Amino acid sequence: MLVIDIKKQLGDLNLDVQLTLPSSGICAIFGRSGAGKSSLANIISGLSSPDSGRITLNNSVLFDSEKKVSIPPEQRHIGYVFQDARLFPHYKVEGNLLYGCNGKRTCLFDDVVKLLDIESLLQRYPHSLSGGEKQRVAIGRAILSEPALLIMDEPLASLDLPRKHEVMPYLERLAKEIQTPIIYVTHSLDEILRLADHMVLLNQGKVSLSGDITDVWGSPLMRPWLNASEHSALLEGFITELHSDHPMTLVTLNNSQQGIWVKTPCKCTEEGQKIRLRIRANDVSLIKQQPEQSSIRNILPVIIDSLTEDKENDVVAVKLNLSGHILWANITRWAQEELVLEVGQHWFAQIKGVSVTQSDLCSK
16 A cells, blocks of 8 residues: 655645555556646655655655655665656667566566567567557566556657557556556546546646546546546446347446446457446436337436536536446436426436446457
């Protein structure tokens, strides 16, 4: 577990952060440019020091201003992957990787090479690699140092779109197969949706939100950070049925008996596999009675939790309770007035589209 309670003045920005982060999975640090994301990552790693406060990792004190403790970066057992790969140009890929594990080619070395699919690159020099290949090698080197924590500071930011698409599957595989907790700094919501388990929203140097990705994403405080077309809910569950005649998969939501049909994401789908769904608020409508016949496959009972009017866009954001899970629907003020919607009412949500954002499917 990583516990942070620090303050640091950075020009006009007052970085004032109190956080407790889990000791497993990927925690995404999200915020606009200048919010203090990279500065926080540098403070955790020891590359810079806060003005005051305390940082502990798995009960080991990394920094304590009162006790005048400040562990040097090289002794914190924290791996760091930067925006640029920062490989040693005079070493081949194999040499760069061995640097991460003190020159010893261990079983972990072979596992990491296989995990990141870089065996064919071992005898090449960094100058001959693409941007995506360099980042995969940099990630491998960081993992091979066997850190207690891995920090990745916008590892895809310097890559063009094709290279981002190249690296992303390896990051997804990494999240599933290594036990090292990862702090992932990014301003990309798409990367967060695909990778993160936990999310921190940093705004002007302070924490606005922190928690499980589905809770943070479903919070009303998250809505101002999204375009109207991006307003959505994240739901997690597991595959319970494969349709015998059509390429459709039934996902039963966690801690619920409620199921949602989605287009089968790949050919290797198996029952019991975990899956994360994204349902956009613009794809959800409300109906008072369940229709007898409809082309819409998912029509589910919900309860209205809240109604928030957005006068600028002539939209009412309806927060719905779907068997304990948050669902959002964007409707017009006209519809809200005509239907006389009120908190506590029972309705049916018609879900016109569901996308898969993350799953444990098809890992190589």
